[in-house]
Amino acid sequence: MLRLLIPFTLFAIMFALGLGLKGEGMSLLRRRPALFVRVVIGSCVLVPLVALLLLHLPLSRTFSPAARFAIALMAISPSAPFVLRKAGRQGGDSELAATLQVLAALVAIVSIPLMADVFRAAFDVSDWDIGPAQVAPQVAKAQVLPLLLGLALRRWRPALADRIVVPLQRFADLLLLLLTILVLVIASRQLVPFVVANVLALPFMAAVVLASLAIGLLLAGPAPQERITTSLVTSMRNPGLALLFASLYGQDLPGVKLGILAYLLITVILSIPFLRWRRAQRRSSGTSARLQAGGSLDKKKPSP
Numbered sequence: 602m603l604r605l606l607i608p609f610t611l612f613a614i615m616f617a618l619g620l621g622l623k624g625e626g627m628s629l630l631r632r633r634p635a636l637f638v639r640v641v642i643g644s645c646v647l648v649p650l651v652a653l654l655l656l657h658l659p660l661s662r663t664f665s666p667a668a669r670f671a672i673a674l675m676a677i678s679p680s681a682p683f684v685l686r687k688a689g690r691q692g693g694d695s696e697l698a699a700t701l702q703v704l705a706a707l708v709a710i711v712s713i714p715l716m717a718d719v720f721r722a723a724f725d726v727s728d729w730d731i732g733p734a735q736v737a738p739q740v741a742k743a744q745v746l747p748l749l750l751g752l753a754l755r756r757w758r759p760a761l762a763d764r765i766v767v768p769l770q771r772f773a774d775l776l777l778l779l780l781t782i783l784v785l786v787i788a789s790r791q792l793v794p795f796v797v798a799n800v801l802a803l804p805f806m807a808a809v810v811l812a813s814l815a816i817g818l819l820l821a822g823p824a825p826q827e828r829i830t831t832s833l834v835t836s837m838r839n840p841g842l843a844l845l846f847a848s849l850y851g852q853d854l855p856g857v858k859l860g861i862l863a864y865l866l867i868t869v870i871l872s873i874p875f876l877r878w879r880r881a882q883r884r885s886s887g888t889s890a891r892l893q894a895g896g897s898l899d900k901k902k903p904s905p
Contacts, residue, residue, distance in 0.1 A: 619751020
């Protein structure tokens with residue numbers, strides 16, 4: 602059931618998102634190309650390099666191979682399809698997130714094989730020869746194609762898109778909720794023993810996630826909405842790609858998929874306080890700006 606539900610859910614999410622986008626992200630890309638270059642490099646290159654450095658620490662060599670491979674696979678797999686909805690709901694810019702996500706997905710066709718080669722050379726691993734042929738079909742089918750179909754329908758029939766976008770988004774959210782519950786129910790019995798056996802690896806996963814959030818924060822401009830968006834883009838990795846590589850190359854390491862799920866859960870958990878902090882910062886900045894504006898107006902009032 603999951604084999605059918607996962608691709609259908611991803612297709613529905615990306616199609617609904619494409620249907621709701623107005624194309625403002627492309628205008629921003631033309632105005633600020635440097636922003637997109639920085640964030641895509643951060644997501645596709647800097648995050649994997651941070652994971653590589655952490656996995657070279659002596660303590661990480663005590664982890665199970667499954668945990669180490671899970672961290673590496675999630676680190677090299679950018680462009681999570683779920684980031685677009687999360688950005689729009691958490692005070693970010695869904696148009697910016699969509700453009701960044703598509704660009705990262707396209708760059709991933711090249712960056713994932715390159716980063717995989719770097720990891721293989723660094724750890725002297727002979728297997729896991731990931732190439733563009735494994736990445737491109739997954740990226741095209743699960744992300745780029747449904748998003749482009751939604752954008753095409755929006756451009757061809759804007760009135761129809763306006764009528765159906767909200768019901769489709771609700772349907773996609775329902776599918777995502779169902780998928781999340783099924784995955785947790787199916788994996789819960791195996792996930793708890795994996796976490797107990799790899800408890801030392803969890804702080805390393807958290808460190809990579811926090812570093813990813815910081816990278817997105819530092820590479821963005823000063824606008825709070827933009828900084829939330831870029832942080833989510835760099836931190837939310839693509840579990841679909843990571844699970845695909847685990848299925849292709851990690852059949853002798855069944856715990857890799859559980860490690861990927863653990864990494865994903867840690868990402869979601871750590872993003873909650875981060876987003877609360879950023880929203881609080883945004884409200885504080887807005888309050889300060891209003892107070893300053895009010896003070897300026899008071900100074901301009903003529904004295905009686």
